[in-house]
Amino acid sequence: MRNALILTGNQADAEDLAQEVLLKAFRAIDQYRDGSNMMAWLMAILRNCRIDRLRAAGVRPRDVSLEQLELDPAAPPAAESSWQSPQEALAAFSDQQVIQALGALPEDIRWTLLLVDVQDWPQQDAAQLLGVPVGTIKSRLHRGRAMLREALLPLARQMRLAGGASPS
Amino acid sequence: MQQPDASNFDQQLEQATSQRLRRLAAMPVDTHGLEKRLRLQIPAPASRHHGWLGRLQAVAAALVVAGAVVAAIALWSGGPVQASAAHMAQVHRDIIENRVPVMKVDSIAQASRMLAANNPAALPQAPDTHVMACCMKDIKNKKVACVLLRSEDSPITLSVASAADMKLPRGKPVMHNGIAYHVEQIDNLHMVSAQRDGRWVCLIGQVSSQRLMAIASRLEF
Numbered sequence: 238m239r240n241a242l243i244l245t246g247n248q249a250d251a252e253d254l255a256q257e258v259l260l261k262a263f264r265a266i267d268q269y270r271d272g273s274n275m276m277a278w279l280m281a282i283l284r285n286c287r288i289d290r291l292r293a294a295g296v297r298p299r300d301v302s303l304e305q306l307e308l309d310p311a312a313p314p315a316a317e318s319s320w321q322s323p324q325e326a327l328a329a330f331s332d333q334q335v336i337q338a339l340g341a342l343p344e345d346i347r348w349t350l351l352l353v354d355v356q357d358w359p360q361q362d363a364a365q366l367l368g369v370p371v372g373t374i375k376s377r378l379h380r381g382r383a384m385l386r387e388a389l390l391p392l393a394r395q396m397r398l399a400g401g402a403s404p405s
Numbered sequence: 406m407q408q409p410d411a412s413n414f415d416q417q418l419e420q421a422t423s424q425r426l427r428r429l430a431a432m433p434v435d436t437h438g439l440e441k442r443l444r445l446q447i448p449a450p451a452s453r454h455h456g457w458l459g460r461l462q463a464v465a466a467a468l469v470v471a472g473a474v475v476a477a478i479a480l481w482s483g484g485p486v487q488a489s490a491a492h493m494a495q496v497h498r499d500i501i502e503n504r505v506p507v508m509k510v511d512s513i514a515q516a517s518r519m520l521a522a523n524n525p526a527a528l529p530q531a532p533d534t535h536v537m538a539c540c541m542k543d544i545k546n547k548k549v550a551c552v553l554l555r556s557e558d559s560p561i562t563l564s565v566a567s568a569a570d571m572k573l574p575r576g577k578p579v580m581h582n583g584i585a586y587h588v589e590q591i592d593n594l595h596m597v598s599a600q601r602d603g604r605w606v607c608l609i610g611q612v613s614s615q616r617l618m619a620i621a622s623r624l625e626f
Contacts, residue, residue: 238434238436238439239429239430239432239434242432242434243429248435248438252438252439252442255439256439256442256443256446259439259443260443260446317414317415317418318414320418320421322583323414323417323418323420323421323422324417324420324421324424324583325583326421327421327422327424327425328421328424328425328428328585330425332428332429332432335425335426335429336429350426354422354423354426354427355426355427355429355430356430357427357430357569357603379419382418382419382422382423382426385422385426386418386422
């Protein structure tokens, strides 16, 4: 449910998604190999359900290619240096604010941050689930964290947790 | 020089962002709606018996299904638990009064080696304290590593678990050296708890909460 909430950003959609995942898991329990990683199995089901839902809704997930990650510049240094005390500033945001900011990120970057940063998966396991090389996971992590900070920066300025011009 | 400072700042930003995301793993979620929906969707198997035996079988089957649903949700949500001050006070007293088996150690490194097989959360170094003993505790099915320290001749229990497993208490935290601590008192014991570096950390002892926070802020992860 927590993972579904992080992916969808709202309770209603998260319940729909989590229900679908758990029902699929319940019906396919015979396919689960005893002793293997149940969380990884459930995550794989979650990923497939999520992709199906996005397709059905006619939404093409905003993916980002490795080339784009390399060419697309990170937030300008001036913006990054606006964070005065990063640890304290980022800790001050509520879970809902962070989830909302995650919603602005491309789907695959959101998945990478969910698996590695939130769920503390090894990068190798995240790479396997997402079907990409470990190098791509590393790039997405770095880029994703920067994009998240960029998304939170206007709010941080309003809360006086970061310097620079506050939005009117 | 500019570059080392810039690189250090970048690292701080990366770590702070990663840590903030890690906290989402312990975010409380409301699963009541989901549980209700699942119970409606997962039918109890039909009974071959009629009358009271059939009804009893249907109830038993429904309970098994409900149990499986709840277990699946618990696993899926990975529900963190809260270690109450009363519980941690009991853990502390049991350790210092030798009511539970502990392993005598004289360093964090030795404690880490002793607990490695069962401990999911690495132990931090605790400067300015003497390390005395260690053990693993099971708190509401979550593994917690406990280390008995001595600071200024007073025993203190340092408990460490994965941040995803443990909830912090409600209430406004106290800031100390940029870290948010939850401070509680039970009888003559003070307790401080916080999340640091992906871990739940708790210190409890007869010393003041200020002293506990000072020790906690010097823990090296």
